[in-house]
Amino acid sequence: MLNFNKIGLGILFIVFLLVGCSSAQDGEKVPVSGEASGESYPNKAIKVIVSYSAGGSSDIGARTLMTYVEKELGVPVVVENKPGAGGWVGWEQLLGEEPDGYTIALINTPNLMTGYMDPAINRSQNLESFDLIANHITDPGVIAVNKDDDRFNSVEDVIEYAKSNPTTTTSTGVVGDDHIASLKLNNKFNTQFNAVHNGGAGESITAVLGGHVDVLFANVGDVTTLYNDKEIKVLAVMDDKRSELLPDVPTLAEEGYEGVVSWSSRGYAAPKGVDAEKLEVLRNAFEKAIKNVEQAKIMNETGLTVNYLNHAEYLEALKMEEEGIKEIKDLLNW
Amino acid sequence: METFQFLINGFGEALTWTNLFYCFVGVSFGMFIGVLPGLGPTAGTAILLPLTFSLEPISAIIMLSGIYYGSMYGGTITSVLINTPGEAASLVTCFDGHPLAKQGRAGVALGVSAIGSFIGGCVAILGLVLLGPTLSKFALNFGPPEFFALVFMGMSLLIGLMGKSLIKGLIAALFGLMIAFIGIDQSTGIMRFTFGQTNLASGIDFICVAMGLYGLSELFISAEERMSKKAEKPAKIDSLFPRKGEWRPTLNSIGRGSVLGFLIGLIPGTNSVIPTVLSYSLEKKVAKDPSRFGKGALEGVAGPETANNAYSGGALIPLFTLGIPSSPTIAVLLGALIMHGLTPGPTLFQKEPDFVWAIIASLFIGNAILLILNLPLANVWAKITMVPFKVLFPVIIMIIIVGTYSLNNSLYDVGIMFIFGIIGYLLKKVDIPLAPIILAFVLGKILESTLIQSLTIFNGNILGFFTRPISGTILTISIIAIIITALPAFKRRNLVNEDVEM
Numbered sequence: 013m014l015n016f017n018k019i020g021l022g023i024l025f026i027v028f029l030l031v032g033c034s035s036a037q038d039g040e041k042v043p044v045s046g047e048a049s050g051e052s053y054p055n056k057a058i059k060v061i062v063s064y065s066a067g068g069s070s071d072i073g074a075r076t077l078m079t080y081v082e083k084e085l086g087v088p089v090v091v092e093n094k095p096g097a098g099g100w101v102g103w104e105q106l107l108g109e110e111p112d113g114y115t116i117a118l119i120n121t122p123n124l125m126t127g128y129m130d131p132a133i134n135r136s137q138n139l140e141s142f143d144l145i146a147n148h149i150t151d152p153g154v155i156a157v158n159k160d161d162d163r164f165n166s167v168e169d170v171i172e173y174a175k176s177n178p179t180t181t182t183s184t185g186v187v188g189d190d191h192i193a194s195l196k197l198n199n200k201f202n203t204q205f206n207a208v209h210n211g212g213a214g215e216s217i218t219a220v221l222g223g224h225v226d227v228l229f230a231n232v233g234d235v236t237t238l239y240n241d242k243e244i245k246v247l248a249v250m251d252d253k254r255s256e257l258l259p260d261v262p263t264l265a266e267e268g269y270e271g272v273v274s275w276s277s278r279g280y281a282a283p284k285g286v287d288a289e290k291l292e293v294l295r296n297a298f299e300k301a302i303k304n305v306e307q308a309k310i311m312n313e314t315g316l317t318v319n320y321l322n323h324a325e326y327l328e329a330l331k332m333e334e335e336g337i338k339e340i341k342d343l344l345n346w
Numbered sequence: 347m348e349t350f351q352f353l354i355n356g357f358g359e360a361l362t363w364t365n366l367f368y369c370f371v372g373v374s375f376g377m378f379i380g381v382l383p384g385l386g387p388t389a390g391t392a393i394l395l396p397l398t399f400s401l402e403p404i405s406a407i408i409m410l411s412g413i414y415y416g417s418m419y420g421g422t423i424t425s426v427l428i429n430t431p432g433e434a435a436s437l438v439t440c441f442d443g444h445p446l447a448k449q450g451r452a453g454v455a456l457g458v459s460a461i462g463s464f465i466g467g468c469v470a471i472l473g474l475v476l477l478g479p480t481l482s483k484f485a486l487n488f489g490p491p492e493f494f495a496l497v498f499m500g501m502s503l504l505i506g507l508m509g510k511s512l513i514k515g516l517i518a519a520l521f522g523l524m525i526a527f528i529g530i531d532q533s534t535g536i537m538r539f540t541f542g543q544t545n546l547a548s549g550i551d552f553i554c555v556a557m558g559l560y561g562l563s564e565l566f567i568s569a570e571e572r573m574s575k576k577a578e579k580p581a582k583i584d585s586l587f588p589r590k591g592e593w594r595p596t597l598n599s600i601g602r603g604s605v606l607g608f609l610i611g612l613i614p615g616t617n618s619v620i621p622t623v624l625s626y627s628l629e630k631k632v633a634k635d636p637s638r639f640g641k642g643a644l645e646g647v648a649g650p651e652t653a654n655n656a657y658s659g660g661a662l663i664p665l666f667t668l669g670i671p672s673s674p675t676i677a678v679l680l681g682a683l684i685m686h687g688l689t690p691g692p693t694l695f696q697k698e699p700d701f702v703w704a705i706i707a708s709l710f711i712g713n714a715i716l717l718i719l720n721l722p723l724a725n726v727w728a729k730i731t732m733v734p735f736k737v738l739f740p741v742i743i744m745i746i747i748v749g750t751y752s753l754n755n756s757l758y759d760v761g762i763m764f765i766f767g768i769i770g771y772l773l774k775k776v777d778i779p780l781a782p783i784i785l786a787f788v789l790g791k792i793l794e795s796t797l798i799q800s801l802t803i804f805n806g807n808i809l810g811f812f813t814r815p816i817s818g819t820i821l822t823i824s825i826i827a828i829i830i831t832a833l834p835a836f837k838r839r840n841l842v843n844e845d846v847e848m
Contacts, residue, residue, distance in 0.1 A: 097545075100544055101544055132536065185535070186533070224490060
C-alpha cells in the first residue's frame with residue numbers, strides 16, 4: 013500500500029514540476045524595493061500574450077526579444093501562449109484585462125484587422141481598442157516560382173500569363189497576407205490568381221517545390237534559405253524597397269506593377285487605457301530592445317527584418333493596411 | 347561509402363561524455379513529459395527550447411531530439427496503462443495495448459513497444475544515411491491530390507474498425523467528421539458551428555477529444571463497475587517479453603512497421619496518425635486470426651509503435667534536405683536549428699557535415715538509451731495497473747485536467763474535455779465504438795482541406811484525381827477495397843465484424 017502511495021505521490025510531484033515549468037507565468041512577483049506599488053513601475057512580472065503556439069516563428073521571435081526587454085525593464089517578462097482563432101483568442105483575452113501595464117500582447121497583421129473587419133464575425137473591437145507600443149518586425153511579401161518552371165523567368169511572365177490563364181497561388185489562409193496580395197493583383201491587373209489555402213508557409217513551399225501549385229506567395233523570412241540555395245526563383249518583393257536579405261530581387265513597382273504592396277508585421281500593444289507614464293516606460297524599453305544590434309542579428313539569421321516603428325508611425329502603418337484591405341472588400345464578399 | 351565515414355565521425359562527436367549526458371537528460375525528461383497526457387512532444391520540445399540556448403548547437407539539438415523521442419515513448423506508456431493517448435501518435439496503441447494491460451501484460455506491451463521503437467528508429471536512421479537525399483526529392487511528388495488519396499485510403503480502412511455493427515460504426519465516424527467541422531473553414535474563412543464563441547474558432551483540439559472520449563470515459567466506466575462490484579484482484583504481471591509463439595509474428599510486424607513508417611515520414615505534411623493507422627490496418631489484414639485485434643493482439647501494438655518511431659526518423663529527411671518540417675514537433679526542431687545558426691536545406695549536408703552526422707548518430711544513441719531505460723522500467727510502470735483504483739482515480743483525473751489545461755493554458759479546453767468524457771461514457775453504454783470517432787476526427791480535417799486544395803488546382807474537375815498516377819492508383823485501390831468489404835455487408839444487411847472493442 014505504501015508503495016502505491018509513493019508512486020502516486022511521485023506522479024503528482026512530476027506533474028506539478030512540469031506544469032510549473034510550462035506555465036510559471038502569473039505569480040512571479042519581484043520584491044518591491046521599499047516603495048509602495050504604483051509608485052515604481054514596473055514592480056512585478058509583465059505578461060506578454062502571444063496568440064500563436066509555442067515554438068512557432070512568432071513565438072520564437074517574441075521570446076528572443078523579451079530577453080532584451082527584460083534587461084531594460086529589470087523585471088521578468090514572461091510569454092504566455094494563447095493560440096486560436098487566427099490570433100483573436102489571445103487578443104480578446106488581452107482586451108479583457110486591466111490596463112495596468114502588466115499585460116501586453118504581440119499583435120500582427122493582417123490577422124488583427126481582418127479579425128475585426130470581417131462583417132460575418134462582427135467584432136466590436138478595432139484599432140482604437142489598443143494602446144500601441146512599437147513595431148518589431150516587418151516581413152515583406154514575395155512572389156516566387158519553382159526553379160525548373162520554364163514558363164516564368166520574371167514577374168512580368170507570371171502576371172501576363174495569369175491575365176489569360178487561371179493560375180494557382182499558395183496562401184497560408186483566407187484573408188491572410190498572401191491571399192490579400194493575390195486579390196490585390198487580381199483587382200489591379202485583371203489576373204486570374206486562384207489561391208490554394210493551406211496551413212502554413214512550410215506547406216506552401218512544398219506545394220511549389222513539388223510543382224503542384226504554380227506560384228509561391230510567401231514572405232521574405234520563408235524563402236531566404238531556398239533563395240540562397242537557388243532552390244526557387246524569387247521574382248519580386250511586394251514592398252516599397254528591396255529587401256536587404258534578397259538584394260538582387262526587384263520590387264513589383266520596379267518591374268512596372270505599381271500600387272500593390274504586401275507584408276506582415278509584428279509589434280506589441282497594451283489594452284487601451286494604460287497610464288501615459290507607464291506606456292512611456294514600456295515604449296522606451298521596447299525601443300532600446302528592438303534597436304539592440306545583437307537582437308537584430310539573431311532576427312536576421314532567422315530571415316526576419318527588424319523594423320522599429322514608434323507607436324505613432326506604427327499606428328500610421330496599421331491604418332494604411334486597413335485601407336488596403338478595404339480596397340478588396342468586394343472580392344472578399346464583405 | 348563516404349557516408350559511413352561521416353557517420354563514424356558523427357558517432358565520435360556524439361559519444362563525448364557531455365553530449366551523452368545531454369542525450370540522457372533529454373530522453374529522460376522527454377519520457378516524463380510524454381507520460382503527462384497533453385504535454386506531448388511538441389509542447390515538450392517547445393517549452394524546453396529556451397533551456398538549450400546556452401548550450402553548444404550540437405548538444406542542444408541532441409538534447410531536443412532526445413526529448414522528442416522520449417516523449418513519443420512516454421505517450422505510449424499512458425496509452426497502455428490508462429487508455430489515454432497523450433498525443434495522436436499513440437492513439438492506436440490504446441486499441442490493443444490497454445486490453446493487454448488489463449490481462450496483466452502491460453509489461454509485454456511496453457517491452458515490445460520499446461523494442462519496436464528501437465528497431466524502427468534504427469531502420470529509419472539507416473534509411474536516412476543511405477537514401478535520404480534521393481528519396482526526399484521523390485517525396486515532393488506528393489501534393490494535395492496525393493494526400494487526399496492517402497487520407498481517403500486511411501478513411502476506407504476505418505470500415506475495418508467499425509466494431510460489431512456497421513451502422514453504429516458509421517454513426518461514430520460521422521460524429522467524428524462532424525466535430526472536425528467545428529471552427530474556421532480553411533478554404534473560405536467562414537466560421538462553422540462556433541455559435542459566436544471565439545474559443546471554438548480554431549476548432550476543437552485533438553487532446554480534448556482524446557482525453558475526454560478515452561481517458562475520462564474509461565474512468566467513469568471503471569468507477570461505476572468497481573464501486574458496485576468488489577474490487578477485482580489485479581492481474582499478475584507477466585514478463586517483459588512475448589511468449590514463445592508470439593516472437594515471430596511480433597518481429598514481422600516490427601519489420602513491416604519500420605518500412606511503412608519510414609516511407610510515410612518522407613512525405614512532408616503527413617502527421618503521425620497516418621502511419622500508425624495504416625500499420626494497424628495492415629497488421630490486421632495480414633494476421634492469421636484478425637479477431638484477436640482489439641482484445642490484446644501484440645502485433646497491434648508492435649506494428650504501429652514501430653511505424654511511429656520510424657516515421658519520426660524518416661521525417662528528419664525532409665527537414666535536413668529540404669528544410670521542410672513535416673510535423674509540428676519537427677517544426678520546433680527547425681526553429682531550434684535556425685536559432686543555433688544552422689539553416690536546414692539541400693546544402694546542410696555539404697556545409698555542416700559534422701553537425702548533421704553527429705545528430706544522426708545521436709538519434710541512434712538516443713534510441714538505445716530509451717531501450718536501456720525502458721526495458722527495466724517497463725515493469726515499474728506496469729505496476730501502476732496494480733495501484734488500487736481509489737488511489738489511482740484522483741491522480742489520473744488530476745493528470746488529465748492539468749494536461750488539458752497546459753495545452754493552451756485554457757480552462758475552456760478543460761470544459762470541452764469534460765463534455766467529451768460524458769459523451770464517451772454515454773456512447774460506451776450504447777455500444778457505439780469510439781475508434782472511428784477519433785480517427786474520423788483527425789483524418790477528416792486533412793481530408794477536407796486537401797480535397798478543396800486539389801479541386802482548386804484542378805479547376806473544379808473532380809476527375810483530375812485520376813489523371814495523376816499516384817493519387818489515381820491509391821484512390822482506385824481504396825475504392826475497390828471498400829466495395830469488396832462493404833458488398834457482403836449490404837447483402838446480409840448487417841456486417842458482423844469481429845472487432846476492436848473499446
